[in-house]
Amino acid sequence: MIEPKTVNVALDHSDWVQxxxxELNEFERNKVWRLIPTLLEALVVGLKWxxxxxxxxEGNVIRNKARLVVNGYCYEEGIDYEETFAPVARLESICIFLAYAAYKNLEVFQMDVKCALLHNVLEETAYVEQPLGFVNEKYLNQ
Structure with a gap:
């Protein structure tokens, strides 16, 4: 199936819902967040699938991947506007690392980290809206 452009289109197909x-199961497994009623004075950041x-x-679809990301338009210039996170190593960095490891005769191990960003610890409290398609009516914004 072609990548959906909206959540409503994705929700019509069981593969995308799965x-x-x-993605939400990874959040739960890693204890990334918990549902609470929104405080009136809290700045709530939007989410996007x-x-x-x-x-x-060969270019055949082997599985569908859904990522839940925060909307960047809620950033404030001068505070967090310049912060970006991309947990992907550049090919050049990997080549340099492997060349150095070979030069020093070091043993190298590979580890696949599925949800690297979920292991970061925030020092401040952040509030995000519930993901579209998976809203718990008990925790609607007050």
Whole structure:
């Protein structure tokens, strides 16, 4: 199936719903957040679903991937506007690392981290809205 452009389109297809549920299960497994009633004075950051087809070498869809990301337009210039997070190593960095490891005769291990950003600890409290398609009516904004 083609990557959906909206949540409503994704919710009409069980494969995409499963991909979205898998993403939320990772959040729960890693204790990323908990549902609470929103405080009136709290700044609530919006969320957005991003959908991608994972392809094999021949270009066939092997699985669907849904990522839940925060909307960047809630950033405030001068405070967090310049902060970006992309847990992907550049190919050049990997080549340099492997060359150095070979030069020093070091043993290198590989580890696949599925949800690296979920392991970051925030020093401040952050509030995000509930993800579209998975809203718990008990915790609607007051």
């Amino acid at each position: 991909a979205m549920q898998d 991003v959908f991608r087809n994972m392809l094999d070498k």
